[in-house]
Structures are given as C-alpha cells and as structure tokens.
Amino acid sequence: MRLRKKWWARPEMEASPLVVINPKELKGKWKQEFKNNNDIYLELGCGRGRFITTRAQQNSNINFIGVDLKDEVLIYALKKLEETELQNAKLIPMNIAGIAEVFEKDEISRIYINFCNPWPKDRHNKRRLTHTKFLTEYKKFLKPNSEIWFKTDDTELFEDSQEYFKESGFSIEYLTYDLHKSDFTQNVVTEYEEKFTSLGMKTMFLIAKLM
Known part of the structure; x- marks a missing residue:
C-alpha cells in the first residue's frame, strides 16, 4: 500500500x-548520546x-x-x-x-529484524536484511557473542536466512516455525504480527548468535 x-x-x-x-x-559516540x-x-x-x-x-x-x-x-x-x-x-x-x-566496532549488542521485505525474486535476494551481504555489514559493529532476533511470516525467507546466518559465522541458538505456540516467552507482538496472526498467519522466529 x-x-x-x-x-x-x-x-x-x-x-x-x-x-x-x-x-x-x-x-x-552513541554512549555519549545516551549519556550512559x-x-x-x-x-x-x-x-x-x-x-x-x-x-x-x-x-x-x-x-x-x-x-x-x-x-x-x-x-x-x-x-x-x-x-x-x-x-x-x-x-x-x-x-x-x-x-x-553509523556505528563503530562493538557498539551494538543486539539486532532485531521483524517482518522485513522477503524479496522473493532471485535477482532481489541481496536486498533481504538477513542476506549475507547485510550480515557482513552488521558484523562490523556487533559485539562478539551478540544476537540477531529475526521474525518473519515468509517460509522461504526463513529457511534461506538460516543458511545466510550459518554462512556468515552465526550459530542458530533458537528456532521455531510457530512462535505463538512455542515455549518462547519474551516475544513482543508488532502491529503487523497482531493483524496477520488474527488471519491465521504463523510467525517464524530464530535467534542467531555471532560466534
């Protein structure tokens, strides 16, 4: 829309x-910006x-x-x-x-990616926020052992992303194909998630840790 x-x-x-x-x-200088x-x-x-x-x-x-x-x-x-x-x-x-x-080495401790554009066409895959191209960029400012929390309703993106993470030096620490029926208790429901869950959408979720 x-x-x-x-x-x-x-x-x-x-x-x-x-x-x-x-x-x-x-x-x-982000710690100075937040004053802590x-x-x-x-x-x-x-x-x-x-x-x-x-x-x-x-x-x-x-x-x-x-x-x-x-x-x-x-x-x-x-x-x-x-x-x-x-x-x-x-x-x-x-x-x-x-x-x-925007960020210096070791300046960020965690990344959240919620329901990003799946870019399903092969020629557009590199635009995915979980693609190895982007993961390489995130590694420039993520602290060691940092995590990326990723949610999507697109199965192809979810499965491709698992490979992207492994190829980029991340380990999959948690994974579910149905977050709302899983044992994970720390979920915060987004506006998009609330709308499409009511229509029967399943949310897939994983936590990838930088090794």
Whole structure:
C-alpha cells in the first residue's frame, strides 16, 4: 500500500531530541548520546514503533535505536516514544543499506529484524536484511557473542536466512516455525504480527548468535 506523503512529519522529527537526523556524526559516540554505558539494541525496520517502545519500557537499563526509511511511518513511532516519555530510545530515518556507516566496532549488542521485505525474486535476494551481504555489514559493529532476533511470516525467507546466518559465522541458538505456540516467552507482538496472526498467519522466529 502506498503511503500518503506527510509533509509535516520531517519538521516534527527534526525538532525532536529523540530523532537523530545525521546519525553518521555519532559513529562511535552513541554512549555519549545516551549519556550512559548501557548496551545498545538496534531494531532494523521499526515501523510504527510498538516493538521498540515496548522493549524500551521493559528494559530501562538498555538503550534502543529504531531505524526506518519512511517519515510517514517513523512519525508514529516518535509519537509513541513521546507519549511514554522514554529516555532510552532514539529513532533514525535512513536507508538501512548504509547502517555500517553509523556505528563503530562493538557498539551494538543486539539486532532485531521483524517482518522485513522477503524479496522473493532471485535477482532481489541481496536486498533481504538477513542476506549475507547485510550480515557482513552488521558484523562490523556487533559485539562478539551478540544476537540477531529475526521474525518473519515468509517460509522461504526463513529457511534461506538460516543458511545466510550459518554462512556468515552465526550459530542458530533458537528456532521455531510457530512462535505463538512455542515455549518462547519474551516475544513482543508488532502491529503487523497482531493483524496477520488474527488471519491465521504463523510467525517464524530464530535467534542467531555471532560466534
């Protein structure tokens, strides 16, 4: 579905201390930005922000950064963070393809990837956020033994991603083809997940650990 342009979104975001418009300037300086030495968790494709807001509320001792390209979506994430008055979360409007230019070595402790575009055509596979091309970029700033938590409703993407992780030096620590019927208790349901679960969608989930 094509999003209607919200011309007012960018000025509101630029005026907020929760949004980092020029993130490359903070490479290696994110702990100073958050004013503490807590671990930093990164959500790639944060959408309307329910996931990152909930995680930040549940974990005040961890800093969270949500990244998304569209102002029209990110503005809703910003409003959620503002409503909760959280101080341990920031948002970045940018293309994830350039993410390695934003963080320094060992600066990120965990990555969340929730329901990313499956890019089913072979010629588009390299655009998948779990592809070896992207995993190579994430390894530039992930701490040793860091984890990537990945959720999807696309079976082909899920199975291909397992191979991507193994090829890129990650071990699969947890895996389920039906998250909501599994023994995993730390799930935070996204807006997309809630909608399509009600229609019978099964959520697949894995945790990959950088070895």
